[in-house]
Amino acid sequence: MTSTQSSLDDSPGLRPDDGARADRRWGVVALVTALLGFYGAATLVYERLQLFLDAGHRTSCDINSWLSCGTVMRTPQAEAFGFPNPFIGIVAYAVVLAIAFAVLAGARFAAWYWWCVQIGVTLGWAFILWLWWQTTFEINALCLYCMLVWIMQTVLFVHTTARNLGAGVIPSRPAVARAAGSWAWFVSAALLVLIFGTVFIRFAGVIFPA
Incomplete structure (x- = not known):
């Protein structure tokens, strides 16, 4: 038995078969969120290149004055590290896709590897919040397209955290470990309601002009 499988067997919240099913569920969620996140990031890179070639380019999601990718792309925040932010998304989601395919193919990783995944996904979500x-x-x-990435990264973060709680990678009480997977979608939805509820309140004046 490998050390990785042993860590699943000894996890406080899951039996070995449960651990394998939890990993497959995570793999499906990671695959879907990474594909859509990659699409959003790749589209933003394409639109940013068009703006570089033509400063007057109208992006595909320039709908009005407040719903405009072009406006956001022209700000310093769109290049937080000196290059367009979507390049980070393309690389990061490609890595997540590779991990998701490996997990769905039956690969089992050591706890330290899942910690690396957790740290990467958490940093990505923190950047999304910023x-x-x-x-x-x-x-x-x-x-x-940015908001599409917000949604995908939030779901990916919650489900990765739930998987690692359930597998015992993140130490927690047994009851928390057992319940983590069941609550993942609810927590994802609650966070997205908070994020987009704030957006809705902030832009209510322009969405519903007096």
């Missing part, structure tokens, strides 16, 4: 704050309260404009 971008959400910047676009909502500083830039005062929204980007449809």
Whole structure:
């Protein structure tokens, strides 16, 4: 028995068969969210290149003054590290896709590997929260493809955390470990309601002009 399988067997919340099913569920969620996140990031890279070639280019999601990818792309926040942010998404989601395919093919990884996945996904979600704050309260404009990435990263973060709680990678009480998977979709929905509820309140004046 490998050390990885042993860690699943000894996990406080899951039996070995449950652990394998939890990994497959995570693999499906990771595959879907990474594919859609990659699509959003790749589309933003394409639109950013068009803006580079033509400063007057109208992006495919320039709908009005407050729902405009072009407006967001032209801000310093869109290049937080000196290059367009979507490049990070393309690389990161490609990595997640590779891990998801490996898990769905039956691969089992050691706890330290899942910690690396957890750290990467958590940092990605923290960056998404920063971008959400910047676009909502500083830039005062929204980007449809950015919001697609917000949704996918939030779901990926919650389900990765739930998987690692259930497998015992993240230490927790047995009851928490057992319940983590069952609550993952509810927690994802609650976080998205909070994020987009704030956006809705912030832009209510332009969505529903007096």
